[in-house]
Amino acid sequence: MTTVLVVGARSDIARAIARSYAGSGCELILAARSPDALAGDVADLKLRYGTAARAVAFDVLDTAQHGAFLDSLGELPDTMVCVVGLMGDQTQSEHDVAAADLVMRTNYTGPALLFAEAANRMVARGFGQLVGVSSVAGERGRARNYVYGSAKAGFTAYLSGLRQRLAQAGSKVRVMTVLPGFVRTSALADMETPGLLTAEPEEVAAAIRKAEAKGRERIYVRPIWRLVMAVIRSLPEPVFKKVKL
Amino acid sequence: MRTLSGWGRFPRAECRVVAPKGEVELRSAITSASSAIARGNGRSYGDPALNRETTLLLRHADRILDFDPATGRLEAESGVMLADIIATFLPRGWFVPVTPGTKFVTLGGMIAADVHGKNHHKAGSFGDYVESLELMLADGRVVRCSAGENPELFAATIGGMGLTGVIRSAVFRLIRVESAFIRQEILRTRDLAQTMEAFEALRDRSYSAAWIDCLARGRNLGRSILFCGEHARVEELPARQRSNPLAFAKRNARRLPPGIPGFALNSWTVKAFNQVYYAANRSGVKIVDYDRFFYPLDAILEWNRLYGPRGLLQYQCVLPKRKAAAGLTMMLEAVGRAGTGSFLSVLKLLGPGRGMLSFPMEGYTLALDFPANPRTLGLLSWLDAIVAAHGGRVYLAKDARMKPEMMDGYPEFAAFRKLRRAADPSGKFSSLQSQRLQL
Numbered sequence: 115m116t117t118v119l120v121v122g123a124r125s126d127i128a129r130a131i132a133r134s135y136a137g138s139g140c141e142l143i144l145a146a147r148s149p150d151a152l153a154g155d156v157a158d159l160k161l162r163y164g165t166a167a168r169a170v171a172f173d174v175l176d177t178a179q180h181g182a183f184l185d186s187l188g189e190l191p192d193t194m195v196c197v198v199g200l201m202g203d204q205t206q207s208e209h210d211v212a213a214a215d216l217v218m219r220t221n222y223t224g225p226a227l228l229f230a231e232a233a234n235r236m237v238a239r240g241f242g243q244l245v246g247v248s249s250v251a252g253e254r255g256r257a258r259n260y261v262y263g264s265a266k267a268g269f270t271a272y273l274s275g276l277r278q279r280l281a282q283a284g285s286k287v288r289v290m291t292v293l294p295g296f297v298r299t300s301a302l303a304d305m306e307t308p309g310l311l312t313a314e315p316e317e318v319a320a321a322i323r324k325a326e327a328k329g330r331e332r333i334y335v336r337p338i339w340r341l342v343m344a345v346i347r348s349l350p351e352p353v354f355k356k357v358k359l
Numbered sequence: 360m361r362t363l364s365g366w367g368r369f370p371r372a373e374c375r376v377v378a379p380k381g382e383v384e385l386r387s388a389i390t391s392a393s394s395a396i397a398r399g400n401g402r403s404y405g406d407p408a409l410n411r412e413t414t415l416l417l418r419h420a421d422r423i424l425d426f427d428p429a430t431g432r433l434e435a436e437s438g439v440m441l442a443d444i445i446a447t448f449l450p451r452g453w454f455v456p457v458t459p460g461t462k463f464v465t466l467g468g469m470i471a472a473d474v475h476g477k478n479h480h481k482a483g484s485f486g487d488y489v490e491s492l493e494l495m496l497a498d499g500r501v502v503r504c505s506a507g508e509n510p511e512l513f514a515a516t517i518g519g520m521g522l523t524g525v526i527r528s529a530v531f532r533l534i535r536v537e538s539a540f541i542r543q544e545i546l547r548t549r550d551l552a553q554t555m556e557a558f559e560a561l562r563d564r565s566y567s568a569a570w571i572d573c574l575a576r577g578r579n580l581g582r583s584i585l586f587c588g589e590h591a592r593v594e595e596l597p598a599r600q601r602s603n604p605l606a607f608a609k610r611n612a613r614r615l616p617p618g619i620p621g622f623a624l625n626s627w628t629v630k631a632f633n634q635v636y637y638a639a640n641r642s643g644v645k646i647v648d649y650d651r652f653f654y655p656l657d658a659i660l661e662w663n664r665l666y667g668p669r670g671l672l673q674y675q676c677v678l679p680k681r682k683a684a685a686g687l688t689m690m691l692e693a694v695g696r697a698g699t700g701s702f703l704s705v706l707k708l709l710g711p712g713r714g715m716l717s718f719p720m721e722g723y724t725l726a727l728d729f730p731a732n733p734r735t736l737g738l739l740s741w742l743d744a745i746v747a748a749h750g751g752r753v754y755l756a757k758d759a760r761m762k763p764e765m766m767d768g769y770p771e772f773a774a775f776r777k778l779r780r781a782a783d784p785s786g787k788f789s790s791l792q793s794q795r796l797q798l
């Protein structure tokens with residue numbers, strides 16, 4: 115039986131990912147700060163897919179406890195998906211150090227250090243998969259969300275380096291970077307976004323499962339985002355400075 | 360802020376949208392708002408799921424919470440999609456007791472509009488299968504409502520268009536089916552009298568609804584194709600489906616190309632469609648899958664865009680049986696004269712209703728689609744007058760434009776209002792529709 119741990123399990127993206135794995139017969143461990151709020155999700159996975167699921171408490175900011183958290187799960191999961199993130203309010207993050215710090219730690223140091231502990235354990239075991247949900251916002255810092263974007267950039271770079279290190283060490287442990295564009299989640303409910311660039315949470319899950327099957331390690335959720343980000347990355351700095359994106 | 364509309368894309372409004380993740384978030388959204396309305400999947404046609412200050416998007420709250428395979432008793436959060444319920448339970452031999460003509464509706468929306476299906480004459484409306492529900496009130500309290508607990512609030516919430524509070528979850532019963540298929544019978548009729556006779560003669564069929572050619576006039580006025588159906592038993596299926604009667608091919612819905620011009624549906628194309636459709640459906644019996652029988656429109660995603668950027672107006676009314684023939688004749692004549700043509704016109708026999716703001720009442724219901732434009736608005740006011748004169752009523756889930764006087768068609772409206780005042784004294788729960796109709 116394949117076991118999948120999803121951290122940040124209350125996110126709609128995480129819920130779609132959990133359903134996708136449960137639909138393939140995997141056992142799910144859902145982790146969030148308040149596991150009580152996951153009781154409905156646990157029941158849902160069992161009733162829809164007939165698979166086992168349980169909820170556990172986890173705070174990504176509590177980095178000192180990450181190792182202990184993983185060891186408390188019993189067996190180390192086969193796959194770990196980190197969906198934890200925090201957009202924050204850009205304007206607030208510009209003026210309030212504590213707010214910016216929270217965004218940075220929630221998107222970068224917290225997830226990266228969790229994967230550090232997980233990777234070492236998976237390498238020792240000989241197999242495993244780490245899936246990190248980062249963001250296209252990390253591809254180039256933009257005025258409207260650079261505090262969040264820079265933290266996601268850190269996470270993306272961390273995943274890239276970790277992947278290379280494990281490959282060069284000949285480990286079978288795989289690392290996947292997921293770069294969603296806009297996703298129609300509860301968090302984005304009030305935001306008008308272009309339809310063509312906006313995915314449903316289920317599409318993120320489907321993209322991950324497809325990449326997993328095909329052995330892809332760095333994915334955009336809608337293919338069009340690869341193009342959009344290539345253009346944004348290639349703008350010369352003097353031009354980029356002036357455009358509103 | 361987001362621009363929202365109902366399925367008809369008329370009217371549109373800038374709304375602040377909040378999608379609460381759980382009970383705690385829902386409570387804080389409700390208590391901090393001065394005005395709010397629940398929204399499921401926005402498949403009502405007009406403005407009942409729109410509130411500029413706070414539109415509470417519930418479709419993410421879609422967990423299935425409990426199921427009893429012995430009785431078919433299902434408990435789920437209100438945002439669960441009908442399509443998901445079917446995909447999960449049909450393979451296990453269960454189906455919903457009542458379904459609207461699209462599966463892209465939420466459980467909450469089905470209860471709040473007390474939806475009816477092609478089986479209303481025999482099976483009643485969706486509300487008849489709801490055992491209990493959990494409702495969050497304007498002050499953030501969650502109350503359980505059922506026939507035994509808070510029975511008045513229960514009755515007012517079924518068909519209450521979100522105006523009593525937010526349905527968090529509900530318990531209802533599924534029905535057993537042997538297969539994923541329907542034994543469909545088609546009967547063509549020549550005129551309205553024959554259509555109504557056929558409905559009466561086929562009363563014992565589980566499902567029945569007629570597509571009515573609203574452009575046929577004179578002698579042919581009211582000519583229809585009547586579709587009846589029964590859940591197919593295993594031995595009725597073609598041999599190759601008998602070994603796996605609950606399996607069904609997933610149909611890939613198609614999307615319309617973007618930028619459909621507003622004139623794609625005009626009186627010419629509608630007339631041509633009606634002619635072809637009438638000619639193509641010969642009387643006879645065949646086995647079709649549930650999707651094709653119940654949800655033919657779901658095969659084309661976003662078909663509402665066929666009506667172009669101005670959107671569409673759907674009009675659905677019910678006339679009491681005694682006066683139905685006279686009233687329907689007047690309405691069809693009015694539609695014929697206006698020449699606008701309704702692409703999809705459906706006639707159906709309804710059984711007795713459950714009161715409050717629930718739409719169904721014993722009689723004939725007619726549903727018509729028109730492009731949203733000033734001419735249509737004029738025609739619909741005229742149809743309102745015919746409905747009122749014949750003691751009928753208009754369906755709130757389809758309405759985007761009627762006047763408060765039309766609420767006279769709901770005899771328990773005053774009682775509903777009283778209950779609503781008691782549950783929500785400040786009138787926090789309100790929609791553009793409830794404001795327009797002074798509900």
Ligand SMILES: Cc1cc2nc3c(=O)[nH]c(=O)nc-3n(C[C@H](O)[C@H](O)[C@H](O)COP(=O)(O)OP(=O)(O)OC[C@H]3O[C@@H](n4cnc5c(N)ncnc54)[C@H](O)[C@@H]3O)c2cc1C
Pocket residue numbers: 365366396397398399400401402403404407408417437438458459460461463464465466467468469471472473474475476477519520521522524525526527656756757790
């Ligand atoms: C193609 C098509 C065919 C249809 N066929 C039929 C039919 O055959 N029979 C029929 O009866 N209807 C039919 N309808 C109408 C549809 O079933 C109803 O409008 C239904 O309410 C839509 O559900 P929704 O989840 O999209 O709700 P929405 O449109 O989002 O909301 C509808 C109403 O329900 C309220 N509501 C939604 N969720 C909650 C909640 N959790 N708590 C409290 N209130 C809530 C809203 O406030 C609003 O007043 C059809 C619609 C379409 C588009």
Ligand SMILES: NC(=O)c1ccc[n+]([C@@H]2O[C@H](COP(=O)([O-])OP(=O)(O)OC[C@H]3O[C@@H](n4cnc5c(N)ncnc54)[C@H](OP(=O)(O)O)[C@@H]3O)[C@@H](O)[C@H]2O)c1
Pocket residue numbers: 121122123124125126127128146147148172173174175197198199200201220247248249250293294295296297298299300301302380
């Ligand atoms: N939506 C988009 O358009 C989009 C686009 C690109 C990338 N993403 C990324 O996709 C992920 C999910 O996004 P979403 O839209 O679903 O937003 P979301 O609901 O806010 O998801 C973030 C999740 O992280 C959890 N979390 C935050 N701080 C935590 C902590 N200290 N410890 C443990 N968990 C914590 C949250 O838990 P609570 O629910 O308990 O608060 C929440 O479940 C995020 O990483 C986001 O950056 C989203």
